[in-house]
Amino acid sequence: MDSSSDHSPSSSLHSTGDVQNVKFCQWCGGPTKPGIPEGEERFRAICTSCGKIAYQNPKMVVGCLIEHDNKVLLCKRNIEPSYGLWTLPAGYLEMGESAREGAIRETREEANAEVEVISPFAQLDIPLIGQTYIIFLARLKNPHFSPGPESSECQLFPLHEIPFNSLSFSSMVVTLSLYVEDKKEGGKPKFHYGTISKRPGTSASDIHAYTLDHHMQS
Numbered sequence: 001m002d003s004s005s006d007h008s009p010s011s012s013l014h015s016t017g018d019v020q021n022v023k024f025c026q027w028c029g030g031p032t033k034p035g036i037p038e039g040e041e042r043f044r045a046i047c048t049s050c051g052k053i054a055y056q057n058p059k060m061v062v063g064c065l066i067e068h069d070n071k072v073l074l075c076k077r078n079i080e081p082s083y084g085l086w087t088l089p090a091g092y093l094e095m096g097e098s099a100r101e102g103a104i105r106e107t108r109e110e111a112n113a114e115v116e117v118i119s120p121f122a123q124l125d126i127p128l129i130g131q132t133y134i135i136f137l138a139r140l141k142n143p144h145f146s147p148g149p150e151s152s153e154c155q156l157f158p159l160h161e162i163p164f165n166s167l168s169f170s171s172m173v174v175t176l177s178l179y180v181e182d183k184k185e186g187g188k189p190k191f192h193y194g195t196i197s198k199r200p201g202t203s204a205s206d207i208h209a210y211t212l213d214h215h216m217q218s
Contacts, residue, residue, distance in 0.1 A: 019045040022054045058130040061171070062102040063090020064138040065121055065179060066113065071156035072176070073145060074163075075110050078152040081204040082168035088135065088175065089113070089151075099134045107138070111154045113145035122175050122192040128200065133171045137189060159183060170196055170210045178217075190217040 019034045022045035030049025037044055037053055045054040065088055066073040074086040089110040093102040100117050107115050115138040124133040145154050157163070159180050167173050174196060182189040194215040202209040 018056060019043050019054075022056070025050060025052060026054060027052050056130070058125075058127075058132055060093040060099065060102075061090055061131055061133045062093050062099045062106060062136075063088045063133070064103045064107045064115055064117070064136050065175060066107070066111075066115055066138045066140060067118075068140050068143070068156055071158050072162065072179070073111060073113065073140070073154060073156055075147065075151040076153040076155075077150065077168055078147070079150050084152070085166050085168040085205075086163050087168040087172050090133070090135070100136065103134070103136050103138070108148075110148045110151050111145045112148055113154075114141040115139060116141055120191055121189060122178060122194075124171055124174060124192075124194055124196050126171065126196045126198060128198045131171075133175070135175050167207055169204060170198065170207050173207050174210075174212055192217045 019032075022032055024030065025032055025047035028047060028050045030047045032045040032047050032054065034043045035046045036042065037046065045056075046052075047054075073089070075089050076086055077083055089107040090103070091106040091110070093099060094105075097105070104115060104117065107113050118137040118139060120134065121137045122133065122135045124135075126132070147154050162176055162180070164173060164176070167176070174194065178192050179189060192215065195213045197211045197213050199206070199209040
């Protein structure tokens with residue numbers, strides 16, 4: 001999650017980009033070549049045998065921001081990328097799941113925690129790497145949690161002790177920063193939408209190499 005490659009959104013419309021990674025047709029197994037289909041603007045991987053087009057779409061990452069006794073639950077990653085850094089329990093949405101169901105499953109897998117989803121908190125688009133994050137506010141159904149296979153530790157952090165310099169991804173920095181700002185204002189957390197514009201060529205560990213654009217809240 002949240003790692004980037006060396007291209008910019010503005011140039012991706014008219015470059016072969018990631019379509020070169022699609023070598024073979026998923027339908028007939030024939031070789032593909034990059035091209036711009038009639039009536040479109042973007043390069044696609046087009047099968048040279050059957051003519052079908054492979055469309056590549058952004059991936060959705062879902063997770064939970066878990067509130068408990070004025071603390072938030074974070075997991076220390078036991079896998080790459082960002083091994084040893086802290087994250088909210090989150091991961092890729094699976095086929096057949098709703099975003100809510102996926103967030104609950106990821107929390108169970110990474111923190112062995114059973115949660116009740118309260119409301120959506122943030123949608124964060126990261127166009128450079130083709131990801132959209134949907135993070136839900138949630139509460140623990142019981143005070144029990146422990147590391148799953150992808151986590152080495154799970155810990156509740158008071159807001160003033162959140163390890164912002166040891167977070168795993170820019171998306172986590174943005175989500176937790178918005179949450180802390182909402183809590184400091186003394187009201188109920190808002191719903192936030194924004195675009196995380198990652199600097200081209202940065203890695204997942206460059207968690208501060210971004211700007212938050214088009215931020216809206218309600």
